[in-house]
Amino acid sequence: MDLAAARSLFSPEPGWLNTASYGLPPSTAWTALQAALDEWRHGRVSWEGWGESTARARAAFARLVDADEHDVTTGAQVSQLVGQLAASVPDGTVVLAPEEDFTSLLFPWLAQAHRGVVVRTVPAADLAAHVTPDVGVVAFSVVQSASGVVADVDGVLAAARAADAVTVADATQAVGWLPVDARRFDALVAGGYKWQLSPRGTAFLVTTAQLRARVVPSQAGWFAGDDPFASYYGPPLRLADDARRLDLSPAWFSWVGAAPALELLADVTVEAVHGWNVGLANRFRAGLGLAPGDSAIVSVDVPGAEERLAAAGVRAAVRGGRLRVSFHLYSTKADADLAIKALTS
Incomplete structure (x- = not known):
């Protein structure tokens, strides 16, 4: 298109x-959402069709950020997805982040202070220069929310690699208008309701298999199951072996509106x-x-x-x-x- x-x-x-x-x-997203709401109002259909929108949205988002869809987790909010990462780092981890960054990226790390996780903040422009050998995680926004400043991604990634630090990028203010390659980061998170033209309650997390193996799926439910439709009841734990293991059960109507919007962006480029x-x-x-x-x-x-x-x-x-x-x-x-x-x- x-x-x-x-x-x-x-x-x-x-x-x-x-x-x-x-x-x-x-209009494609609006029409799809209105049709689903009308179906819900009158009880015309079962829910499975609405749920399929999540898979469509996942695939379209993967196209937008040059990722494999098997590395894409779907969730509700940036803080919810980052929270799983923050809760999984070792006790005493040092996290470096911009002092002016949005709190949905900062608060999940700060909430881990009770187990010795330390968050250091510096001006975004100086982030790369402050990546010292003791830093375990560098968390930053690709585009700053308040100012619109585009981060020095190359410089930050080079400094993080030299320190063997994990990189967590918030691309909420970037994906949809700025070319972003999610494969460059250990983790990339993005909320869908801004530049991705989607309803609020949609968000994505892209992780490497190496990082994902260290993340505790603390919010796992039936939708994170290897076969969600065979994961309704009872043990044992039987999660998907890809990024779906970190999925949050979808708010159906948000994803019904998200899928056409993301597909449009992917098609227009x-x-x-x-x-x-x-x-x-x-x-x-x-x-x-x-x-x-x-x-x-x-x-x-x-x-x-x-x-x-x-x-x-x-x-x-x-x-x-x-x-x-x-x-x-x-x-x-x-x-x-x-x-x-x-x-x-």
Whole structure:
């Protein structure tokens, strides 16, 4: 599918520049979700068809991040998935992370302090320089939530490898617009409800087989079984031998909406979306007299920005005391120009 055809599947009201908070669904996802809700309302079908959406979503996400779908775990939230990793590291592990990172990535590690896990935080820009030999885990966001800054992934990975540290990357603000290769990390996690255009309650974790072998499947239920439909009752523990062993039983309707959205992104390609998004972000930056950037998220300090944009009908966000605007597949040049006019008039 080409970019124009993909863009025709959205119906945003003008001025939506807040995908970094939540993304909008394509018509294919909206229609599928409404149909499932109607089936649920009237009791027309059994649930198995809804459950199949999780497998479709897993496969599409794997395409987006160049992963093998057997390495992809499905869950509900970033913190829930990271929590399994954090609870599985040895006592006394040292975790290094950016001080400004989102708490869904930080809190699961900090919650392990009772068994001696130490979390050191430094500015994101200095992360690679602070990877010392005693660091066991480096956890960081590929794109920072508040600022939109794209991490020095090459530098951080090189430093982590030199220290033999495990890398855990949060790609929530990246997957869907920024090309990401999940195979470069020991673990990559991403929430689905922003740039992946999916309902809230969808998230993914990609792990290497080596790391996964050390993770305790503490939230395992029937859906994590080798054969989920033969895992309803009784022992023994009989989990899948791939990443499904860490799966959380899916909230059906979230995944019904997620599958078509992820398949659309995979079909149109992240590279095409990246060019469109960053092009609009740089149009906005140029209108404010700023140099071009490399992110679909722009953070600027403009007095009264929130009020001025709201008066013009532009929906954005304020994070860290600065205006944050974000451009995605359905954003338009008119959206960017509307925001520029509101902030410069």
